Amino acid sequence: MHQVTLETGIMEANEQLASHNRELYDAQGISVINLMSAPGAGKTSVLEKTIQRMKDDYRLGVIEGDLMTTMDADRISALGVPAYQITTGTVCHLDARMVHNALHNFDIGGIELLFIENVGNLVCPAEFNLGEHLKIMVYSVVEGAEKPRKYPVMFHESAVVLLNKVDLLPYSGVSLEELQRNVLAVNPEAIIFPVSCRTGEGFDAWTEWLRGWIDARRSAITRAGNAASGN
Amino acid sequence: MHEMAIMQGILEIAEGEAEKHGAGRINVIKLRIGEFRGVVRDALEFAFEALRQGTKAEQAALEIETVPLRASCPNCSERNIPLNDFSLLCRDCGSILTIVAGREMEIEYLDLE
Numbered sequence: 240m241h242q243v244t245l246e247t248g249i250m251e252a253n254e255q256l257a258s259h260n261r262e263l264y265d266a267q268g269i270s271v272i273n274l275m276s277a278p279g280a281g282k283t284s285v286l287e288k289t290i291q292r293m294k295d296d297y298r299l300g301v302i303e304g305d306l307m308t309t310m311d312a313d314r315i316s317a318l319g320v321p322a323y324q325i326t327t328g329t330v331c332h333l334d335a336r337m338v339h340n341a342l343h344n345f346d347i348g349g350i351e352l353l354f355i356e357n358v359g360n361l362v363c364p365a366e367f368n369l370g371e372h373l374k375i376m377v378y379s380v381v382e383g384a385e386k387p388r389k390y391p392v393m394f395h396e397s398a399v400v401l402l403n404k405v406d407l408l409p410y411s412g413v414s415l416e417e418l419q420r421n422v423l424a425v426n427p428e429a430i431i432f433p434v435s436c437r438t439g440e441g442f443d444a445w446t447e448w449l450r451g452w453i454d455a456r457r458s459a460i461t462r463a464g465n466a467a468s469g470n
Numbered sequence: 471m472h473e474m475a476i477m478q479g480i481l482e483i484a485e486g487e488a489e490k491h492g493a494g495r496i497n498v499i500k501l502r503i504g505e506f507r508g509v510v511r512d513a514l515e516f517a518f519e520a521l522r523q524g525t526k527a528e529q530a531a532l533e534i535e536t537v538p539l540r541a542s543c544p545n546c547s548e549r550n551i552p553l554n555d556f557s558l559l560c561r562d563c564g565s566i567l568t569i570v571a572g573r574e575m576e577i578e579y580l581d582l583e
Contacts, residue, residue: 242498243487244579249480249501332472362508363472366575391556392508424557427566 253367256335260370263342264353268460270453271353273371275393278359280379281403283311284436286354290318292446293352297453300350302341304333304358311356321350332363335370352453361386365393372456379404380418380433381411387421394422399430401445406435473509476575477517481525484580488526493582496527500579506539506556506572539572 248254264271276282283303290299301322303311312324323345325337338355347353355371357364365374376397378386381404387394394400400422408415415433422429430448434441480499488496503509511534518532541558542549545565558567 241491241583242579242581243491245483245487245577246579247483247577249476249483249575249577252479252482330472330475332475334475366472366476366508388556390508392506395506395558424555424559427558 250366250368253335256339257368257370260335260339260342261372264347264370264372267348267350268464269347269350269353270373270456271355271369271371272373272375273355273357273364273369274375274377275357275364275397276359276377276379277361277382280359280377280382281436282356282359282377283314285377285401285403285434286356287314287318288436288439288442289446289449290315290320292442293450294318294320296450298349298351300345300347300353302338302345302353302355304337304356306330306358321345327358331358331360332367333357333369334367338369351457361390361393365396373398373452375399375401377401377403378422379407380413380415381407384413384418384421387418387425391425394425394429397426397429399432399448400426401441402431402433404435404437405433405440406437473513473517474521476509477514477521480577481521481527483577484530485526487580488582491582494526495583496525496530496580497583498531498533498579498581499527499577500533500535500581502535502537502574502576502578504537504539504572504574506569507575509575511536535578537571537574539569541567541569543567 274282299320301315301320303322303324304327305311306327309324312322315322323341325341355369374397376393378400380402419431422431432441432445434445484496484499522528539553541551541553543560543565545563546560560567
């Protein structure tokens with residue numbers, strides 16, 4: 240009997256594939272966003288609204304993750320944006336390998352901003368890095384003000400938190416202020432946008448921020464490209 | 471239930487190590503899992519029961535150490551602040567705390583035979 244000390248990260252294999260994905264994105268100058276939420280929080284609706292406001296100015300693409308059906312990819316394709324559906328069967332999250340395999344079947348060349356819409360789940364997707372540059376979470380206010388404290392990991396991991404369905408606040412008894420306080424408690428640096436897909440409220444502020452983010456990345460990519468070619 | 475996927479990964483690493491060391495059997499798998507990870511201990515144990523059959527870890531004991539969430543304050547220079555409520559703002563000065571423990575997810579050691 241002998242003991243072997245490892246101190247190996249359990250997620251190491253996923254991390255390695257995620258880095259490999261990141262290299263693929265970076266080599267083609269693609270900015271990638273991992274979009275996460277519980278089921279029904281409104282990820283696809285947020286995407287549709289965001290795409291409508293941005294597709295004339297940016298080349299967009301979407302990878303959709305769901306257990307079953309191509310319904311979400313169909314909704315995105317209907318907007319004239321290339322979409323690829325990953326169906327996970329029974330798996331409750333996307334991992335770096337699934338995305339890597341998708342990249343073999345989905346031509347991302349020419350895309351500037353790729354959204355990966357994760358499987359709807361408030362816990363599991365937060366543990367699997369996909370190689371993305373930014374994690375964004377959609378949370379519907381009707382899920383309650385206390386969830387950030389009960390399910391802190393995804394809120395903690397997300398740079399941006401979109402608080403969706405604010406049009407339902409008057410009917411829900413949920414305090415937006417308390418919810419925001421709880422998000423900031425588990426993620427003090429979170430950038431929060433209250434939005435409503437139904438009324439369009441908050442989408443000006445959110446898409447303006449997103450344009451700023453992608454523009455900053457675009458100039459960084461150009462600078463890196465110039466430096467590499469010696470210009 | 472991403473614990474299934476996580477346990478699959480753990481068993482792959484453990485069997486790979488057993489192979490490397492020429493061991494026929496894994497007696498103990500010792501894990502360190504931070505409290506601030508989305509991993510449920512019971513679900514991990516269940517996944518182990520379901521997946522260990524037919525592996526070198528079939529008879530192994532799974533030991534899971536839960537590492538509590540702890541942080542330090544850059545302003546108050548207080549270290550090792552226990553966080554029971556997952557709030558990452560310093561109670562004394564409101565600064566953003568730095569997590570020092572509780573995000574672990576590792577195999578600490580294996581006992582091989």
